[in-house]
Amino acid sequence: MKILIIVPKIDNNGPVKGAIALLKGLRSKDIDAIILPLEKGSNDPYLSGESNDLSNKSSFLSKIKKLKEIVNDFKESNHKTVIISFCFKPDILVFLSGLSKISITSLRGNLIQNYSMDYGILGKLLALIHYYISSKHFRIVVLNSSMAHALRHYKKKLFVIENFIDEPPFDYENKSSKVLEFIFVGGLTKRKAIVELIDIFKEISEEGYQLKLNVFGDGPERNKILKKIKEYNLEEIIILHGVVDDIFKHFSYSDVFVLPSYSEGTSRAAMESLYAGLPCIMRGVDSNHELISSEDQGILCNSKKQFKNAIKNYIDNPLTQKSCLLRPPYRQEIGTNKYLDIINSIK
Structure with missing residues (x-):
């Protein structure tokens, strides 16, 4: 099985960090997962030994063509292939590539509110287009119950998977400071x-x-x-x-x-x-x-x-002791397993 995770580019934006957390979670379970950015980022450590051909293609049409070629190559090698796309451009790419039937889209917030605040009147139109494109994917993943309620018309393909992070080793020793x-x-x-x-x-x-x-x-x-x-x-x-x-x-x-x-x-x-x-x-x-x-x-x-x-x-009333405050279900192991359940449902 091959898992293709598509992101706009590798950077420190929240959705991309979420994609990387999923990538690491899948790889920890010996799942063959690769990440494909559409554009070259400033920090691409996760591409070592992988094909980043999508970022090498200058036009959107050439990226669509290349994605189809990648998926067809895997099919010819008898590899089940599932695509997971994060953000607007990757969702459009998958939709226009005709690969929605093997894809999962991950929606990361209230699109109408977020896009409207970022882009004004045009933002609402972009959000509606994004929602429409997302509805064509095989499965839609949202982060919480309020998002699920907003998209309840698509409940047959809708799944809630809480956001999760990559969990590095961390020293909880308290620092001493008066301020x-x-x-x-x-x-x-x-x-x-x-x-x-x-x-x-x-x-x-x-x-x-x-x-x-x-x-x-x-x-x-x-x-x-x-x-x-x-x-x-x-x-x-x-x-x-x-x-x-x-x-x-x-x-x-x-x-x-x-x-x-x-x-x-x-x-x-x-x-x-x-x-x-x-x-x-x-x-x-x-x-x-x-x-x-x-x-x-x-x-x-x-x-x-x-x-x-x-x-x-x-x-x-300053705290005197630090300890991990992140609780289930917002943990990497739990989130990765939920994604695997959806991945395994795709034929």
């Missing part, structure tokens, strides 16, 4: 509400609290954020680090993860932080209620005031 360090990981976009978070940190700092926020990520709001940090004289409190390869290194010295996003599928960064023993402060939207199900895992907020109080609560 509590908060960490934000995600795209610097309006949807992630990072500008609102800066306003909150400004107000808390003005009340005399000592705190620090490390921001990891990049995006269209970066210049606006830098301007606000300078305007508020918060250069010593809020630090922008850009995109990094090993976020777990930075979780090791952090205390609390904070993510005020207006919409989330199931945040990979939040799962990674929970795995690293960091409680989460998040907005009470989408599947966050499922991910943060106990007090030790964090606090869900629905207003600026609640975010402010939650941050101050952790400053006043």
Whole structure:
């Protein structure tokens, strides 16, 4: 059996990291799985010894042709082939290649809300097109029950597989610091509400609290954020680090993860932080209620005031011991097994 996992390109975006976590999970079970990016990325360590012919093709039509050739070669060698596609472009590629009958699409959030916030009016149209294309795949995987409810018309081909992460070895030894360090990981976009978070940190700092926020990520709001940090004289409190390869290194010295996003599928960064023993402060939207199900895992907020109080609560009552806070079903072994059940149902 051959499993082809198709992604836009190999980078640090959440869906791609999810694809890599699945790739590693399948390989750990001696499943012959390969990852095929459509474009060349800056970090392609998972392509060693594999064909990355799709990224070598310049046009979309040539990528479609090449994907068909790859699948036909496997069929001629009597290999059962299953495709798992992540994100818009890979889903379109599989659809236009006529390979939907052997494919699984992984949808990662509320597409209408997410695309509308990212692309405006055009975003809603793109989301509807994406939903239509996804409905033609043999199976649709969503991350949580709210997404499943939104797509209930396709319930015969719909499966819920909770998001999961690659789980590296991690040292839970506590660091000693007088200043509590908060960490934000995600795209610097309006949807992630990072500008609102800066306003909150400004107000808390003005009340005399000592705190620090490390921001990891990049995006269209970066210049606006830098301007606000300078305007508020918060250069010593809020630090922008850009995109990094090993976020777990930075979780090791952090205390609390904070993510005020207006919409989330199931945040990979939040799962990674929970795995690293960091409680989460998040907005009470989408599947966050499922991910943060106990007090030790964090606090869900629905207003600026609640975010402010939650941050101050952790400053006043810092944790003394770290341990893994990520619970089933958000574990790699469980998620991989659920994918295998779907894969085995494809003839």
